[in-house]
Amino acid sequence: MRPRTSTKPQDSTLVLHGLADAFGLESLMTYDETQVPPLIMRASIYRYRHCIYFQVQADEALVNQINHLMEKAAYDEALKLLKERAQVIHIPKEYLDSWELIPDHRLDPLKNYTQKS
Numbered sequence: 001m002r003p004r005t006s007t008k009p010q011d012s013t014l015v016l017h018g019l020a021d022a023f024g025l026e027s028l029m030t031y032d033e034t035q036v037p038p039l040i041m042r043a044s045i046y047r048y049r050h051c052i053y054f055q056v057q058a059d060e061a062l063v064n065q066i067n068h069l070m071e072k073a074a075y076d077e078a079l080k081l082l083k084e085r086a087q088v089i090h091i092p093k094e095y096l097d098s099w100e101l102i103p104d105h106r107l108d109p110l111k112n113y114t115q116k117s
Helices: 033-045 060-071 075-085 093-101
Strands: 013-021 024-030 052-059 087-090
Touching: 013 033, 013 060, 024 060, 024 075, 033 052, 052 060, 052 075, 052 093, 060 075
Parallel strands: none
Antiparallel strands: 013 024, 013 052, 052 087
């Protein structure tokens, strides 16, 4: 009997993209070129919260850790982990300064008036 072999590498990397803002990671999904324009439009609308669009490469283990944090509403911790361990592929030039500043709840001008759910 031959040992089972997997055709899928254990540490396969994924190309992902999403949005982040002053409150942390807002969304993270597998890269789909058709989603880029609506995501950039959302980032532009919410720039007052330092919302940015980004593309990264990460392994499945990291994605699972981030998803677990997102399920617990730990959006700032999820973004910190993503920034620490994922490889940035692309961040539009106009968002680079915000990438360095977020997450930081103090950057949201409406922080005293609304709460992000």
